[in-house]
Amino acid sequence: MSSCPPARQLVEAVESETMSPELDDHIELCSACRAMLSSLREESEGLTISVGDLWVKERISCPHRDILLSYVNEALTPAEMDFITFHLNVVECPYCQADTTELADLLSQESARNLEDSVDRSLRRSAAVLSENRRSN
Ligand SMILES: [Zn+2]
Ligand SMILES: [Zn+2]
Incomplete structure (x- = not known):
């Protein structure tokens, strides 16, 4: 049997x-694909909503955590940003909402830490320059 096609x-x-x-x-x-196909057919019948939308609504296509991280960083294309916004605000996926909140928290902690780090580094660098100057003088 050939392998299953993508959903x-x-x-x-x-x-x-x-x-x-x-x-x-x-x-x-x-039989797995047959069952899936017939349930998709049932869902699509009598519904004005497209099966693709249903797919999204059913949360079968939760974005990967990496994508959510890029979303929090606003590093996605506008279309991708739209998709995630839709997923979070229209679909109101609780899993992804929790994930993005957590990632945003992590990120703000991270950037606070990075800021401290870079301040620390530049202090160190100027200290090194000072001692360098002192030595050459
Ligand atoms: Zn199959
Ligand atoms: Zn989700």
């Missing part, structure tokens, strides 16, 4: 109502 591919198949022959073959043989 996204099943969602797309349901949304577009087209099935590639490879996917069709796989589903013939794979």
Whole structure:
């Protein structure tokens, strides 16, 4: 049996109502994908919301912690920032909300510490320069 296609591919198949022959073959043989596909079909029926949105709402696509960290750092592309904002504020995913709060806390502690460090380092550096000067004089 070929390996399972990414879940996204099943969602797309349901949304577009087209099935590639490879996917069709796989589903013939794979009961896990068959079950997933039929539950996706059920969910999509009678709902105006797209299955893709549902996917997000169902929190199946929680962003990775690294992504959340970049989000807290505002280091994502605008589209990615939007996606995470949506996930946090519209979907109100409690897991990711807790994660970003924690990461933001960590980060502020971290930057406070970095600030102390750099102050410390520059003091040390000027002390070194002073003693250097003293020695050469
Ligand atoms: Zn499968
Ligand atoms: Zn989440």
